[in-house]
Amino acid sequence: MARMKFICDAERCIECNGCVTACKAEHNVPWGVNRRRVVTLNDGVAGEKSISVACMHCSDAPCMAVCPVNCFYRTDEGVVLHDKDVCIGCGYCSYACPFGAPQFPSNGEFGLRGKMDKCTFCAGGPEANGSEAENLKYGRNRLSEGKLPACAEMCSTKALLGGDGDVVADIFRTRVLNRGKGSEVWGWGTAYGKPVQTSSAAPANGAKK
């Protein structure tokens, strides 16, 4: 079973905002709501780095833990989704999220009663897959069409990788080995936990590898 994850390669991101545009266009996200955005660190300084940030669909999602009405759920593919019919728009998830993913629109189709809106990994919501109701509330369900998130598939430099966690991690690892730098993956540890040191990963002194 695939475990869906995002990786943003800061060495490749050119701050074009193509991912932001792709997301907005794919899901008809209204003005004032950004499910995804590009953040630039040390903007204007030589060596600045940009990363594309959205809901990371955390392994142990803080939003799920704090929701007072239990509107969140995690699919078997590891995608964190929520039911807008249950959400009361309290904003607790917004305070809990380390990535600033939850958005609270106040108008338009998404804004009815101030429901929270966030990246769905292009997996829609609890309504019937690909239905009009799902599209209006959550946007397009690309996963049920056999596709990956629009932001990752549209990324021109392939800085943003989205899909099965093992596969995207392998792709990223190959890049790092080839270029010899840029192994930092911002947000990966926060979202999916730090890698666990096992006995096989750390051979005892004198052990030959």
Added chain:
Amino acid sequence: MIARALVLGAATALALSLAACGEKPQTMDQSARKADAEPWTVSDAANPAFRAPGWKDGDQAAWEQQIRQRNQAQNDYAR
């Protein structure tokens, strides 16, 4: 007559004052959230024109294979 009214009044007052003692259950309704379908199960409401070719409705293995293939499209070292 007056005694009857007093008894009736006392009974009403007692009933009203005890009404606050009844507490509504405050446990969360687990059934409020709707269940979601698996991504490889396509509903009749979906437009088939948007579906990526190469996999069959309801076939989990074919869907996973399709996702793996699309994942490799992001790997420019494998092209």
